[in-house]
Amino acid sequence: MKILHTADWHLGKRLYQTDLLEDSRRFVEWLLATIEERQIDVLLVAGDIFDTAHPSVEAMQVYYDFLKGLIASKCRLVITGGNHDSAAVLNAPREILRLLDVHVIGGACDDCCEEVLPLLDRRGNLQAAVAAVPFLRDRDLKRSVEGESFEDRRMAVRAGIQRRYEQVHAHGRKTYASVPVLGMGHLFVNGSATSDNDEKLHSIGTLDLFEVNLFPAFDYLALGHIHRPQMLGKMEYVRYSGSPTALSFSERLDEKLIIQLEIKNQKVVDIQELKVPKFRQLRRFSGSFTEIEAAVTRYQHSDVLRTLAEIEILEEHRDPMLIDLAKSYFLKLNHPYLSVLNWRFRFQQQLKTTDELFGETMALPELAPTEVFEQWLQENAETEESKALLTEAFHELLHSL
Known part of the structure; x- marks a missing residue:
């Protein structure tokens, strides 16, 4: 059998x-x-x-x-x-x-x-x-x-x-x-x-x-x-x-x-x-905007389905003009082999504002409830004791749901 x-x-x-x-x-x-x-x-x-x-x-x-x-x-x-x-x-x-x-x-x-x-x-x-x-x-x-x-x-x-x-x-x-x-x-x-x-x-x-x-x-x-x-x-x-x-x-x-x-x-x-045959690729691209643009432009594959991609743009300083350029590039991108599902910037020499922090996280549908809670806990819990109490309460609520 x-x-x-x-x-x-x-x-x-x-x-x-x-x-x-x-x-x-x-x-x-x-x-x-x-x-x-x-x-x-x-x-x-x-x-x-x-x-x-x-x-x-x-x-x-x-x-x-x-x-x-x-x-x-x-x-x-x-x-x-x-x-x-x-x-x-x-x-x-x-x-x-x-x-x-x-x-x-x-x-x-x-x-x-x-x-x-x-x-x-x-x-x-x-x-x-x-x-x-x-x-x-x-x-x-x-x-x-x-x-x-x-x-x-x-x-x-x-x-x-x-x-x-x-x-x-x-x-x-x-x-x-x-x-x-x-x-x-x-x-x-x-x-x-x-x-x-x-x-x-x-x-x-x-x-x-x-x-x-x-x-x-x-x-x-x-x-x-x-x-x-x-x-x-x-x-x-x-x-x-x-x-x-x-x-x-x-x-x-x-x-x-x-x-x-x-x-x-x-x-x-x-x-x-x-x-199991792989019918499509999932790819992550990381680098400067210039490097990303070059890598995306030359990308090809022989798979049955279009590649789905995540993009992480790494730059030293925050540059509003570069951000606008990237937004325009990805909005207009019509690639024969690849679809960009998500892209984000990371800046090495910049304190994160709330907006930038949000921009660097995953889209909400991709997050588990525990991830959202853990991020909130790190930002708001003042002591280890309060972390432990809040964590226990959170898991009790999660299990009841």
């Missing part, structure tokens, strides 16, 4: 308000061709199918076009919800999809045993089982207790996550004793190597306390949530597949993968990393 593991598609993602849907469309077309070519029996998608809880019509169309192609290929599919997904949106067609060997678990089931599914090969033979655990929210694991501290809640949620995985693992071993039991999860595991975007968005709150050794002994654990592909704890059978396309400039140099594994004689064998 051949299985593919992927995650974090984020259909509908926008980068500086630029739509990345064409990147996603080309990926799923490549994925369908790969499934057919390699005669894959089962595809596991470990969360974050969509980038928002209310995806656009266009993003939904890419998803349903993919399902149509996959069903035609006779490959079975298991999808779990991620923190970006709406369980209601994913679960809406669940009963119909189940008749077509597509199993969707958008949110935590009341009975966690319902998350344990048999995996059949193309001939209909049982080869494995999977504990398809979706992203677990605080409310799925425990109820708040009045007077309970933030740290107590963190530890209680960690214990709830561990208990959930132990329960589904035990049920899988008991119910499908003769075959390997795989796991799926969508969470931050402490010690995973993140991109800048992952670290800003996900390495806070309850899940940063979860260690890889708290998982039970699955034969393979297919994880999602972190966009950089990797093994955890040097264990070949515990992996993040990573996102299949670059979703932020911090991921621009990452090699994007999906993971193939095979089951033979009731064992997981032959784990392979399949490289």
Whole structure:
């Protein structure tokens, strides 16, 4: 039996308000061709199918076009919800999809045993089982207790996550004793190597306390949530597949993968990393305005899609005329290979005014709430004690939301 593991598609993602849907469309077309070519029996998608809880019509169309192609290929599919997904949106067609060997678990089931599914090969033979655990929210694991501290809640949620995985693992071993039991999860595991975007968005709150050794002994654990592909704890059978396309400039140099594994004689064998084609480049240009202008002018590529770029102009002194020149240049830029999504100045010998500070930060849609809070904290908290109190209050509010 051949299985593919992927995650974090984020259909509908926008980068500086630029739509990345064409990147996603080309990926799923490549994925369908790969499934057919390699005669894959089962595809596991470990969360974050969509980038928002209310995806656009266009993003939904890419998803349903993919399902149509996959069903035609006779490959079975298991999808779990991620923190970006709406369980209601994913679960809406669940009963119909189940008749077509597509199993969707958008949110935590009341009975966690319902998350344990048999995996059949193309001939209909049982080869494995999977504990398809979706992203677990605080409310799925425990109820708040009045007077309970933030740290107590963190530890209680960690214990709830561990208990959930132990329960589904035990049920899988008991119910499908003769075959390997795989796991799926969508969470931050402490010690995973993140991109800048992952670290800003996900390495806070309850899940940063979860260690890889708290998982039970699955034969393979297919994880999602972190966009950089990797093994955890040097264990070949515990992996993040990573996102299949670059979703932020911090991921621009990452090699994007999906993971193939095979089951033979009731064992997981032959784990392979399949490289996903890069359909477009994300580039950062840095230097003086003269250097930037020259680099942009001579830039060419042979990729399918236009390159998306961030520009950082480094100058010694603030020069209003140069700023106006840059604004005019980028406003009129009509490059055949490249689109500039964001540009900013940095001056070496100038105190930052409020306006300049704002101009050097990322656009608000690119910032996580924690980044905004941390910047405010640095500018306003007077003592370490006040920082600690404010930070605890902030995280309590963030978790309640």
